[in-house]
Amino acid sequence: MSTRLEQRRAQHQRYKEDVKEHGKPFFPGAMWHDTVMSLVVVCVIIALASIWYFTSGENPEDAGLLGPRYTEEADAGTTNFIPRPDWYFYFLFYLLRIFKWPDSVILGTVGIPTILLMLMVGLPFFDLRRERRLLRRPVAVVAAILVVLSMGVLTYKGATQEEALGGDATVVADWVDRNNLPASAREGATLFNETGCQQCHVYLGSGSANLGAPDLSDIGSLGGKTEDYFTRYVANPRTFGNNVMPVYGQANGGSLDDQQLGNLAKFLAASKGEG
Amino acid sequence: MARRAPSSRRQQLERAALVPVDWLEERSGLAGGIKYFLFRKVPADINWMQTLGSATLTAFIVQAVTGVVLAMYYKPDPDAAYASILRITNDVTLGWLVRGMHKWGASVFIILMFFHMARVFLFGAYKYPRELNWIVGVGLLALGLFEGFTGYLLPWDETAYWASVVGININGTAPILGPFIVQFLQSGIEIGEDTISRFYALHMLVLPGAIGGLIGLHLYLVVRLGVTSPPWSPEAAGRERVEPGPSTNGNGRAGLVRPGARSGAPR
Ligand code: HEM
Numbered sequence: 001m002s003t004r005l006e007q008r009r010a011q012h013q014r015y016k017e018d019v020k021e022h023g024k025p026f027f028p029g030a031m032w033h034d035t036v037m038s039l040v041v042v043c044v045i046i047a048l049a050s051i052w053y054f055t056s057g058e059n060p061e062d063a064g065l066l067g068p069r070y071t072e073e074a075d076a077g078t079t080n081f082i083p084r085p086d087w088y089f090y091f092l093f094y095l096l097r098i099f100k101w102p103d104s105v106i107l108g109t110v111g112i113p114t115i116l117l118m119l120m121v122g123l124p125f126f127d128l129r130r131e132r133r134l135l136r137r138p139v140a141v142v143a144a145i146l147v148v149l150s151m152g153v154l155t156y157k158g159a160t161q162e163e164a165l166g167g168d169a170t171v172v173a174d175w176v177d178r179n180n181l182p183a184s185a186r187e188g189a190t191l192f193n194e195t196g197c198q199q200c201h202v203y204l205g206s207g208s209a210n211l212g213a214p215d216l217s218d219i220g221s222l223g224g225k226t227e228d229y230f231t232r233y234v235a236n237p238r239t240f241g242n243n244v245m246p247v248y249g250q251a252n253g254g255s256l257d258d259q260q261l262g263n264l265a266k267f268l269a270a271s272k273g274e275g
Numbered sequence: 276m277a278r279r280a281p282s283s284r285r286q287q288l289e290r291a292a293l294v295p296v297d298w299l300e301e302r303s304g305l306a307g308g309i310k311y312f313l314f315r316k317v318p319a320d321i322n323w324m325q326t327l328g329s330a331t332l333t334a335f336i337v338q339a340v341t342g343v344v345l346a347m348y349y350k351p352d353p354d355a356a357y358a359s360i361l362r363i364t365n366d367v368t369l370g371w372l373v374r375g376m377h378k379w380g381a382s383v384f385i386i387l388m389f390f391h392m393a394r395v396f397l398f399g400a401y402k403y404p405r406e407l408n409w410i411v412g413v414g415l416l417a418l419g420l421f422e423g424f425t426g427y428l429l430p431w432d433e434t435a436y437w438a439s440v441v442g443i444n445i446n447g448t449a450p451i452l453g454p455f456i457v458q459f460l461q462s463g464i465e466i467g468e469d470t471i472s473r474f475y476a477l478h479m480l481v482l483p484g485a486i487g488g489l490i491g492l493h494l495y496l497v498v499r500l501g502v503t504s505p506p507w508s509p510e511a512a513g514r515e516r517v518e519p520g521p522s523t524n525g526n527g528r529a530g531l532v533r534p535g536a537r538s539g540a541p542r
Contacts, residue, residue: 008403008404011403011513011515012403012404012513014512014513014514014516015501015503015512015513016501016513018318018512018513018514019316019317019318019501019512020316022318022319022510022512023316023317023318023319023512024316024317024319025313025314025315025316025317026312026313026314026315026316026317027313027314030317030321030325031313033323033325033326034326034329034330036326037323037326037327037329037330037333038326038329038330038332038333040330041330041333041334041337041383041387042333042337044383045334045337045376045379045380045383046372046376048375048379048383049371049372049374049375049376049378049379050372050375052375052378052379053364053371053372053375058361058365060432066379069364069365069371070357070360070361070364070430070432070434071432071433071434071435072432072433073357073431073432073433074353074357074431074432074433074435074436075433075436076436076465076466083437083438083440083441084434084437084438084441085424085427085438085441085442086381086382086423086424086427086438087382088382088385088420088423089420089424089442092445093441093445096445117413117417120413120416121410121413123401123409124401124402124403124405124406124409124410125406127399127401127402128402129402130402130403131399132398132399132400132402132503132506132511133399133506133507134397134506134507137399140396140399144393144396144397148393199437199440199441210441210444211441211444211445238454243447243454243457244444244447246465253465254465255465
């Protein structure tokens with residue numbers, strides 16, 4: 001019985017001999033195939049670019065078959081733009097909907113990608129058999145199908161995720177109504193709606209739950225959360241161990257002044273949920 | 276190389292064509308390298324699926340070329356980036372084509388990387404002695420995705436901006452390192468002036484450089500180790516020869532029930 005390593009070496013030796021005896025030169029046959037395929041790739045890219053351009057217009061609203069040429073210019077103050085990465089990150093994006101902050105979001109954002117990376121790097125070291133025929137590699141085939149299926153489903157889910165976004169006066173009026181907000185909280189409600197909080201937070205069904213940020217509809221009814229707490233929290237979430245939410249206090253380099261922070265805090269404290 | 280005597284005219288032509296080649300060879304030895312690359316033997320039964328690697332390379336080259344052209348017109352500055360994108364798309368001659376090819380080529384590049392990886396997986400081509408090349412490939416995939424991420428911000432439209440907000444925040448959830456990664460990517464408390472030039476530098480210098488270098492290593496290993504035959508090919512190079520020993524029950528290619536299969540080489 002020879003060792004596994006000796007067998008692998010013998011096999012590669014056999015491979016080299018076979019290629020030497022029965023192989024054919026890379027040029028012209030194989031290179032011709034490569035060239036044809038490369039031309040196809042370039043043509044597909046040009047076709048996509050043309051369809052994209054000729055079916056769309058100069059105006060960001062004139063989206064063509066493959067989407068608009070561009071959206072409006074970036075504006076950190078926009079309220080209701082649905083944040084969405086490029087398609088090949090949809091799976092990751094969707095994982096964040098499954099794993100909620102803070103208990104398990106790390107699993108979704110860091111854990112699963114790291115595990116995937118480790119599995120990929122490790123693959124040649126787990127799978128030590130020399131067998132390459134698919135029918136004799138049932139574990140590998142099943143694993144591959146599972147990976148493709150789950151990535152496909154996650155990507156699809158991420159792509160078709162419905163976002164219930166508000167972003168106008170009617171939404172704020174609706175909140176005032178449903179949550180019985182006092183007059184002093186209206187200023188803050190509008191600000192909340194316009195400052196981009198709903199990129200991550202849901203409020204009475206509007207907004208998109210990103211990065212596991214909590215629904216804030218009844219945040220004011222939870223014990224110990226006072227106006228003062230909210231002011232300090234939103235001004236600098238870092239001091240509360242939140243490294244995800246942006247820093248808003250002007251004193252900390254953010255975009256909101258003390259009065260705005262105060263208004264937001266009044267609104268949050270007054271948010272006690274429906275009923 | 277024994278050849279039939281060619282006509283004298285053909286001989287003359289061949290000699291003339293070889294002059295620059297000989298010149299190069301004498302001074303650099305490069306011609307020999309190219310000749311080796313072109314005329315090295317590959318298995319006779321290679322398959323169309325094995326063109327996916329070079330197709331990926333082509334997509335990368337398309338990105339490099341269109342990227343250089345875009346860099347001649349693009350301005351990595353929050354106040355000017357969006358306007359320069361509008362100008363490239365709508366005003367510059369064929370600017371739409373260059374930007375369109377770069378935009379869509381990025382997706383094609385990523386898809387081709389996945390397809391190529393799938394074919395390597397199906398062929399079991401990551402096994403000895405090609406483990407290292409698989410790992411180089413995983414590195415290329417990671418860098419390719421990161422290249423896509425950094426490029427996405429540059430048009431500085433709403434899509435770009437908010438995708439990067441989410442992307443950066445996702446990085447922020449990493450344990451311990453999170454805040455540092457965010458600080459590094461964003462270079463400030465918010466996405467702004469420094470973020471865009473940082474992403475630009477990564478996107479057009481660091482990452483393409485790294486990807487280019489790794490592709491070089493990848494191709495070196497491909498040429499050195501040779502490409503695998505399709506595993507199902509009856510003529511597959513390096514295939515197991517049926518040992519005429521008594522332990523095989525007459526048929527080396529049995530189906531699911533393989534009595535005594537374990538007695539041969541471990542599979
Ligand atoms: C920038 C991206 C990449 C380029 C330009 C590239 C290019 C190539 C080329 C030209 C080949 C020759 C055979 C063929 O075309 O199939 C090849 C083979 C190979 N590639 Fe890639 N590749 C890339 C990414 C990857 C990735 C993501 C993986 C896997 C994680 C990978 C793993 C391999 C392996 C193991 C081989 C040897 C296959 C064999 O011997 O049959 N490559 N690559």
